[in-house]
Amino acid sequence: MNTVLFLTIAGLFSVTLMGNIIRIHLIRLDTPLHSPVYFLLSQLSFIDMMYISTTVPKMAANFLSRIVNHFFCEVPSLLPLVCQDTSQYEYTVLFSGLIILLLPFIAILASYARVLIAVYQMSSGKGQTKAISMCSSHLIVASVFYGTPLSTYTGPHTLHYSEEDKVVVVFYSIITPLLNPFIYSLRNKEVMGAMRRVLGKWIFVQKI
Template sequence: MEFFLYKIKLSLIDMMYICTTVPKMVSNFLANTKTITFLGCEIQTFMFVSLGGCEAILLGFMSYDRYVAICHSLHYPVLMSKKTCFSLIMCTWCSSAVNSLIHTLYVFQLPFCGSRLINHFFCEIPSLLPLVCEDTSHYEDTILLSGLIILLLPFLAILASYAQVLTVVFQMRLGTGRTKALSTCFSHLIVVSLFYVTTLSTYTRPHSLHDPAQDKMVAVFYSIVTPLLNPFIYSLRNKEVLGALSRLLG
């Protein structure tokens, strides 16, 4: 968990995730001209979709890590060896990058006509499709399929993993062991809920049901709020952090 969490997720993915959207968003709010170049929009789209896919798949692998640690603790050093962890990380980066590259190349070769005004605070594929001059219904089905694979499959794997974990936890006779196991999984479940509920509502809905105002509000959660809250949520398992927080709150 420390390998996935501190070396990959919090230190790399979440930091890059915020840097993809927030700096440009802040400069647009402060500047009189709120524009982005075609190439800049293309790069932002690729980075955002790629990092979002990494986050979704990595959360699934983290739940598998918790499942092995609690349900098959004696086999944990073998099942989650360093070689296995590096293989999972490479699988995460490669699959999300390939998926993002395909979508980005396809969207930005479509004919954009009329208004070039993006009704969003960053370049995201659902916000770019209304600017396309041709019918995109078939491609929207592709986005739905991609969202089901990248987002829904890890989410179902997480539910299955934690169903097994809870079954084992509630069979424990010692209350201390049960409490420790639940506290280990609780922070991960909070992050999973924040991320998947918002992203699934955006990328698995038909384009006809999208509302720009609602999409922007939901995007704030999975692009800004969740990465910002992740360090605080995971830090709540640290005794020193809990002690400092209790003193702060009196």
């Protein structure tokens, strides 16, 4: 079973890494994508790559030699092993989680609320539908990314169960970096057009 999980995590890691690498190269190679928006998207891809590269390889390796009952040394998985009172430490983790996770999430929700207000004031029904579809997918990913670690870091360790924590950590450490390239690229006509242009140039060069 551990071998299957190792191969699954390694496969998801590879797909996520390749998706973000492809997006970075598309933005770099295609001149029409040289704009502030796509520069920020390339930085998001870079951050996602760094993020998963710091945790996921170790997570996959731990399937082959696991001592702690978790994918890696997360705080909730370590607290039950402590023989002393951890209440003060839990309060510190709770306070840090509220500042680091909850405040940015509230800011994101507030910004999207303003976007949606502007969208509903648009006269074009087609534009409204497109904008709402894009915003909803972004909000889903943001909710998964911030909501799952909030449930991990802001709840008392007595309410944590190892199997549930494992599922939660997969969502914010693997699923969101995996979804980002697809949401911001495959649903974007400009990025898909860039992909066709780059592939067309590559095929043309191969034929010469």
